[in-house]
Amino acid sequence: MHRTEQHQRRLIPPGLLPWQYGILGFAAGILGLRFPFPACLSLIFIFLLCRASSLKMRARVAVAACFLVGLGWAVAVLPVPPDSPPQWMLDRKTAVVQGRVDHVETRPGGVLRVFLGEARYSLVDGQQGEIPGLLLWNWHFPRTRPHAGQEVQVRMRVRPVRGYANDGGWDTVFHWQRQGVFYRGWTHGAKGAPELSGPPPGMLERWREAMRLAVSGDVVAYEARTTNPSDSLRTDGHGRALLAALVLGDRLLLDENLYAAVQDAALGHSLALSGLHLGFAATMGFALAWLLGWIRPALYLRCPRLKLGVLLAIPFALFYLWLGGASPSLVRAAVMLFSWGVMLWLDRERPLLDGLFAAVALILLVSPLSLFDIRLQLSVVAVAGISILGPILWRMISKVRLPGEQRIAGTESDSKDAIRMRLSKWVSVLVGSVIRSTLGVLAVSTAATLALLPLSVWYFGQVALGLWTNAVWLPVLGLFAIPAGLAGALLSTLPGVSWLGQGLLALDAALLEACAQGVLALGEAGWFPVLTPMRPLWPQILGTYALVLSLLVVLRTRHRAAWGGVLLAVGLLIWPWAQREFTDADEAVSLTLLDVGQGQSVLVEAPGGHRVLIDGGGAWSKSFDVGKAVVTPQVAWGRLPQLDLVVLTHPDQDHYRGLLHPLRRCTVKRFAHNGRWVSGEEGAELREILRDRGIPVEVWRAGMRHELAPGVALEVLHPDDPERYADNNDGSLVLRLTWNGRGLALIPGDVEAPGLDELLTSDAGLTAEVLVLPHHGAADALSPELYKRCKPRFALAAAGFLNHLGFPHPEVCATLARRGVPVFDTGKCGQLRLVWTDAHLPPAVLPCLPGQIE
Known part of the structure; x- marks a missing residue:
């Protein structure tokens, strides 16, 4: 073989071994639990790779058997949810809950996730019962820290697990179902009168708690905390909180602004305990092996340095695993590290890849649902x-x-x-x-x-895009921050040398404080650009990985079957684009009422790919950005994040807060509002975003008409002047979506009785096949006259799941039902999408949650 070709072959990673194809088949079978079609395509792709690697037919049969075993094993271990939530939960009754602490997780911003097993409830009327599965108790700004095995009693509302149900979004229900969690509740500080009892922690648990307090500094004692967030978080800077997050995985005291800045700097992976941290701890063993070899070189004759490093790394890794609470991610990282060490001891040619496959096989055999x-x-x-x-x-x-x-x-x-x-x-x-x-x-x-x-x-x-930060950040962590943090935590609990440990921790915290301030300052200066690309569909994700693997096999084997894998991968990559092009070319109009919780956001799509976002929803808490979590991902799902127009109907937080992120990260051509601006800091932020992005701002008034595509337009029906109304709601923009003069949808924002009265006295055309209920279906927006003038086929309500306001109001639903108009709300159905494909046919109603619409 020619020397150049030999060199190129050496650059190509070696192929997979037969047993590794079986692991891929087993993983594909587990994937089939939730994604049957992608799993079957993955199996076909694995068959092509097997053929390209010249594996015999029995090997491919074995892969198929592994696929079926994986699928059956996943079905067998998936926790079965209860048939339906009890009525007292649907009625939003408060219960006294008792349970045993199974485990505890920390979240940035002062949140503890306490998982309770054997949970029971009791109501004021004497009703009692068990709560199946694990109960997730989210304790904001806790006054103490529970430990596993303790008994807990707390008064709170419990509700079924339910997230934002949007197509292509995060599946909260399945995420918690695979962990055996079906219900959850929230408390804040001392509210709910939480009581902890049970046996005191053991000696090792007390030792670990002492190290945790030494690392975190214990500046704000848990028992002294109040329900005021400003009193609950640290006042001594970010160093100690960052040290606790890096060394212990304890993110309770980590400031959310710093957490967001670290993520924008491409460093977010360092704040979750994983193989990176375990690897840093294990590196101390390899450093010790080097030191022993330097002192006594003959030691390497008995045990090579690499193998000696593996042996000495085990105690450090086990210590860190215990100190980190043996969290699932840390246990999986330990399995990977152990597998890698075994492959090194066996002198395998490629220990990292072989160890990875061995670790994945062990993890999936024990916990198949961890694949998700x-x-x-x-x-x-x-x-x-x-x-x-x-x-x-x-x-x-x-x-x-x-x-x-x-x-x-x-x-x-x-x-x-x-x-x-x-x-x-x-x-x-x-x-x-x-x-x-x-x-x-x-x-x-x-x-x-x-x-x-x-x-x-x-x-x-x-x-x-700030990958360069890892070249500075990771050496700081690996060479000093984590080793010094571990040594300081250990020394601070030993008599006679605790002063040395505290000094080491203080020095470590000072270094991390400087790093945190640097990250915040560089982030403010724009040194960490963040790109918002198109979110891929599943064929594109599968196609990307399939294409890379197929090309590697082609370069190594030149087998025709590998070219089949390349063609399959290219087809998967092209398929969504082709489908989108056909969709955009179709004469179709769609309206999507997004599930943004207790808020409202409407996405309109017109022929030619033109899109309009009307409102963005918004959570009551500033700590959760619904625009970042829901709206922007929906805008970018399968499409470039581009909007022809963004409309704010009125300046209420449940309509404007979710617009800030898409305006900042998406390409927006125009912004329109009713003339009343958002007040306070968020209003200044909105104005700054529009100015910096160069987005033209328009004020809309009744009588205007704005064309979105040929024949498709938004008509402005209200208001003439929003300043005439004392309430923001009555000055809401009322918009009517039309297609060649046909009224498709009436979108009246949060307009209430005074605004509706003026709208109904006008001569504006109100007929529409779909009515988005004003003010989320509230009783103060009940208007039989509007329903009569609009003549809708369907009514939609933007309402949160089991919201405390009771939207949509039962009287509104009953009034529409008497007119034969069904009401669908996002709280029950999730995202609601309506598609008009013909100028004369009624729209197709497509809910995100199945079984809600007949």
């Missing part, structure tokens, strides 16, 4: 990317000749000053090592980021 855990998905794909792309990038880096190395090579023999030559050599070697180490970190980060790109865009809807 985003943390496992990201970890496995990142390690796979590093093992496949990392060596290629490193070989490219190793060929780079650094300037210092070239200078030494040319001057070493000519130098007459031996001391200067030696110093110059040491400096050059040091600089070259730093540069190469930095390039190595960037290579690893780049390999992992490229591998994670499809999943990251799908889950998070954005791509942080």
Whole structure:
């Protein structure tokens, strides 16, 4: 074989082993529990790879058997949800809940997730019963910290698990179902009178708690906390909170603004305990192996340095696993590290990839549903990317000749000053090592980021472009922050040397405080650009990974079956684009009422791909951005994040807060409102976003007509002047969507009785096939005359699931029912999409949640 071709083959990662194809088949079978069609396509793709690798038919039969076993195992272990929630939950009654703490998780912003097993409830009227599965208790700004095994009693409302049900969005129900959680509740501070009882923690638990308090600083004692968030979070900066998050995975005291800044800086992966942190802890074992070898080189004759490092890394890894509370992600990382160590001891040619497959096999056999855990998905794909792309990038880096190395090579023999030559050599070697180490970190980060790109865009809807930060941040963590934090935590609990541990932790916290301030300052200065691309559909995610693997097999085997995999992958990538092009070319109009909780957001699509967003919803709490979590992902799902027009009907927070993020991250051509501006800091923020993005602002008044596409328009029916109304609601824009003069939908915002009275006295055409109920279907917007003038086929209500306001009001629903008009609300049906494909046929109603519309 020609030398160049041999070199190119060495750059190509080796192929998979037969048993590894079986693991892929087993994983595809588990995937079939929720995604049958993608799982079957994955199986076909695995068959093509098997054929390209010249595996016999019995190997392919074994892969198919693994697929069926995986599917059956996943079905068998999936927790079965209760048939229906009890009536007292639907009636929003408050109950006294008792249960035993199963485990506890921390969230940024002062939130504890307490999982209660054997939960029971009792009501004021004496009714009692059991709550099936685990009960998730979200405790905001807790006054103490429960530990596993304790008994808890707390008074709160319990409700079924339900998130924002939108097509292509996060499936909250399944996320918690696979963990055995069907119900959850919330309390804040001392509200609900939480009481903890039970046996005191054991010696090891007390020791771990002492280390946790030493790391976090215990500046604000839990028992002294109030229900005021400003009194509950730290006042001594971010260093200690960041140290606790990095060393212990305790994110309770982590400021949400800092957390968001770290994510924008492409460093969010470092704040969740994972293989990265366990690897840093294990590195201390390898460092100890190097030190022992330096002291006694003959030791390597009995045990090679790499294998000695594996042995010495085990105690450090186990200690960190225990200190981190043995969380599921940390346990899975420990399994991966152990598998990798075993492959090293067996002298495998590719220990990282083989160890990854062995770890995945063990994890899925024990817990098949963990395949749907985003943390496992990201970890496995990142390690796979590093093992496949990392060596290629490193070989490219190793060929780079650094300037210092070239200078030494040319001057070493000519130098007459031996001391200067030696110093110059040491400096050059040091600089070259730093540069190469930095390039190595960037290579690893780049390999992992490229591998994670499809999943990251799908889950998070954005791509942080500041990869360079990892070249600075990861060495700080690995060389000092985490080792010093672990050593400080241990020393601070030992008699006689606690002062040394506290000093080490204080130094570590000071370093991290400087890093946190730097991240915040650079973020404010715009050093961390964030891209909001199109969120891929599942064929594009599967097609991307299939294409990469197929091309690698083609380069290695040149087999025709591998080209079949390439064609299948290309077809998956093209399919959504072709489908979208046909959809845009169709003469069809759609209206989507998004599920944004207790708020309202409407997305209108017209022929030619023209799109309009009317309102964006908005949570009552500023800590949750519904625009980032729901609206922008929906705008970018399967399409470029572009909007022809954004309309704000009126300046209420449940309509405008969800617009800030899409206006900041999407391409928007125009912004329209009713003339009343949002007040306070959020109004200033909205004005700043529009100015910085160069988005033209328009004020709409009754009588205007705005064409979205040929024949499709929005008519403005109300108001003439919103300032005439004391309430923001009555000045809401009332819009009518028309298609060639046919009234499709009436969207009246939050207009109430005074505004409706003026609207009904006008001569505006109100007929529409769909009525989005004014003010979410509230009783103060009940108007039989409006229903008579509109003559809708359907009525839609934007309402949160089991919302405390009781929207839509039963009297509104009853009045419409007497007219033969069904009412569908997002609280029950999730997202509601209506599609008009013909100028004469009624629209098709497509709810996100099945079984809600007959």
